[in-house]
Amino acid sequence: xxxxxxxxxxxxxxxxxxxxxxxxxxxxxxxxxxxxxxxxxxxxxxxxxxxxxxxxxxxxxxxxxxxxxxxxxxxxxxxxxxxxxxxxxxxxxxxxxxxxxxxxxxxxxxxxxxxxxxxxxxxxxxxxxxxxxxxxxxxxxxxxxxxxxxxxxxxxxxxxxxxxxxxxxxxxxxxxxxxxxxxxxxxxxxxxxxxxxxxxxxxxxxxxxxxxxxxxxxxxxxxxxxxxxxxxxxxxxxxxxxxxxxxxxxxxxxxxxxxxxxxxxxxxxxxxxxxxxxxxxxxxxxxxxxxxxxxxxxxxxxxxxxxxxxxxxxxxxxxxxxxxxxxxxxxxxxxxxxxxxxxxxxxxxxxxxxxxxxxxxxxxxxxxxxxxxxxxxxxxxxxxxxxxxxxxxxxxxxxxxxxxxxxxxxxxxxxxxxxxxxxxxxxxxxxxxxxxxxxxxxxxxxxxxxxxxxxxxxxxxxxxxxxxxxxxxxxxxxxxxxxxxxxxxxxxxxxxxxxxxxxxxxxxxxxxxxxxxxxxxxxxxxxxxxxxxxxxxxxxxxxxxxxxxxxx
Ligand code: NAD
Numbered sequence: 429x430x431x432x433x434x435x436x437x438x439x440x441x442x443x444x445x446x447x448x449x450x451x452x453x454x455x456x457x458x459x460x461x462x463x464x465x466x467x468x469x470x471x472x473x474x475x476x477x478x479x480x481x482x483x484x485x486x487x488x489x490x491x492x493x494x495x496x497x498x499x500x501x502x503x504x505x506x507x508x509x510x511x512x513x514x515x516x517x518x519x520x521x522x523x524x525x526x527x528x529x530x531x532x533x534x535x536x537x538x539x540x541x542x543x544x545x546x547x548x549x550x551x552x553x554x555x556x557x558x559x560x561x562x563x564x565x566x567x568x569x570x571x572x573x574x575x576x577x578x579x580x581x582x583x584x585x586x587x588x589x590x591x592x593x594x595x596x597x598x599x600x601x602x603x604x605x606x607x608x609x610x611x612x613x614x615x616x617x618x619x620x621x622x623x624x625x626x627x628x629x630x631x632x633x634x635x636x637x638x639x640x641x642x643x644x645x646x647x648x649x650x651x652x653x654x655x656x657x658x659x660x661x662x663x664x665x666x667x668x669x670x671x672x673x674x675x676x677x678x679x680x681x682x683x684x685x686x687x688x689x690x691x692x693x694x695x696x697x698x699x700x701x702x703x704x705x706x707x708x709x710x711x712x713x714x715x716x717x718x719x720x721x722x723x724x725x726x727x728x729x730x731x732x733x734x735x736x737x738x739x740x741x742x743x744x745x746x747x748x749x750x751x752x753x754x755x756x757x758x759x760x761x762x763x764x765x766x767x768x769x770x771x772x773x774x775x776x777x778x779x780x781x782x783x784x785x786x787x788x789x790x791x792x793x794x795x796x797x798x799x800x801x802x803x804x805x806x807x808x809x810x811x812x813x814x815x816x817x818x819x820x821x822x823x824x825x826x827x828x829x830x831x832x833x834x835x836x837x838x839x840x841x842x843x844x845x846x847x848x849x850x851x852x853x854x855x856x857x858x859x860x861x862x863x864x865x866x867x868x869x870x871x872x873x874x875x876x877x878x879x880x881x882x883x884x885x886x887x888x889x890x891x892x893x894x895x896x897x898x899x900x901x902x903x904x905x906x907x908x909x910x911x912x913x914x915x916x917x918x919x920x921x922x923x924x925x926x927x928x929x930x931x932x933x934x935x936x937x938x939x940x941x942x943x944x945x946x947x948x949x950x951x952x953x954x955x956x957x958x959x960x961x962x963x964x965x966x967x968x969x970x971x972x973x974x975x976x977x978x979x980x
Contacts, residue, residue, distance in 0.1 A: 580613075627709055698724045707726070792835070858934050875960065905952045
């Protein structure tokens with residue numbers, strides 16, 4: 429009956445409330461988060477099992493999805509389920525403090541780690557693309573990237589605009605699952621925002637979830653609205669339907685130079701993500717199927733054209749940065765030799781946070797009751813009364829973020845604070861202050877869990893950008909520490925061949941066991957970020973290592 433109600437639902441549904449369907453809260457948490465990832469309110473395309481980020485999936489096929497649900501429902505507390513690229517392949521004997529699920533997605537031996545090889549395997553049903561949090565069942569909708577985007581825009585404002593983004597115009601492409609956070613992050617940071625997406629449905633979804641204020645098909649109207657808002661210093665966001673390359677070309681012709689320029693189209697995937705110039709969406713979808721190689725060539729050329737316009741706007745004064753979609757590399761392959769003149773956002777704005785073990789900590793109320801998130805928000809404010817930046821964030825998020833699926837919250841926390849927050853949540857569950865257990869997780873885009881030379885590890889001080897021992901150690905640390913589920917993926921964010929990364933999720937179910945696991949995992953996980961950056965020679969990470977008594 430459970431399968432009938434939740435897994436056979438055409439758009440999937442996650443159960444809510446305090447009732448347990450599986451044999452433990454750890455298995456139940458994995459079950460709910462898996463179904464939540466796929467549910468209509470959360471996933472970009474539930475019918476195709478696509479959660480976000482191009483073709484980032486939670487399960488390989490609908491049959492695999494149903495089997496995963498079946499197995500999680502019957503999983504014992506001394507068993508762990510093995511998932512290979514979205515397919516359940518077996519159960520192993522383990523123990524109560526071991527992860528309930530062990531996930532490996534999209535991993536290929538380096539020599540074969542290309543989109544071409546991966547796509548062949550995918551077509552034969554042997555693999556799926558897990559992105560970062562799609563295949564590791566901790567995607568929480570667009571909010572998941574909201575604070576990171578806000579921190580990035582705010583840092584750009586601090587560095588280049590005296591901390592004031594009013595009267596500043598920020599332009600970007602891509603308003604999909606993650607890119608859709610840009611309009612809200614930009615307006616929260618005080619800027620006027622103009623975003624461009626080729627797919628009107630994507631912009632409509634942002635309107636429905638209150639991430640964007642206005643939508644138009646008309647370039648002239650979009651520019652008029654954006655410039656008027658910029659003049660008045662109004663933090664308004666406008667979504668324009670179109671090709672981002674075309675829109676940048678028109679801005680150049682009209683002599684309009686955005687103050688800040690970036691991009692979040694799904695450029696990491698030249699075939700199943702980026703839409704080439706001069707093509708409407710249905711044409712693009714048809715060509716993807718009929719002639720993927722021609723599509724790829726067109727895509728690379730279009731990215732080169734797109735980046736060429738970005739470079740010209742950069743010359744004219746736009747603060748321009750790559751926002752983690754590997755656009756520069758594919759533009760280079762398409763013929764734009766200067767693409768890497770555009771800096772990446774991590775070395776520009778985020779690395780100092782990584783040196784403090786800071787990253788995108790997130791949590792989800794399994795009860796499904798938004799009140800539970802309110803309780804956690806208030807408890808965190810009391811726990812960290814000195815952290816004004818965090819309190820400001822939580823206050824804004826409470827008012828401006830519409831939940832998608834199970835209510836959740838993201839809040840960047842660092843070494844020390846993550847452990848304290850985790851123990852606090854476990855206490856709230858134990859004392860019945862929230863109505864069901866809380867799931868705690870993070871993005872793979874974190875301080876110590878990823879090797880990605882064009883993103884998280886771009887331009888490391890010691891040149892160790894491509895060393896992927898670190899995410900493997902992170903996976904092993906979180907497995908030995910007793911996270912509730914762990915994952916290791918390839919190709920997230922920037923595409924096949926360009927990244928390897930690890931995920932972890934831990935459940936606060938109010939038990940002493942959870943306290944023990946939280947103490948280990950939420951200590952070790954951010955510590956990996958400090959180890960990684962201290963080892964690469966970052967002084968603040970070395971100082972933090974001493975402050976927190978890490979055995980470096
Ligand atoms: P998505 O697939 O949900 O959305 C991508 C959007 O780009 C779609 O709406 C698509 O219509 C649009 N698009 C494609 N080609 C276009 C074109 N030529 N002009 C205008 N719009 C176009 O992907 P997402 O989850 O939003 O992720 C976007 C990118 O950002 C991906 O490459 C992803 O890997 C990367 N990413 C970055 C971060 C980060 O922290 N910076 C985090 C997650 C993902």
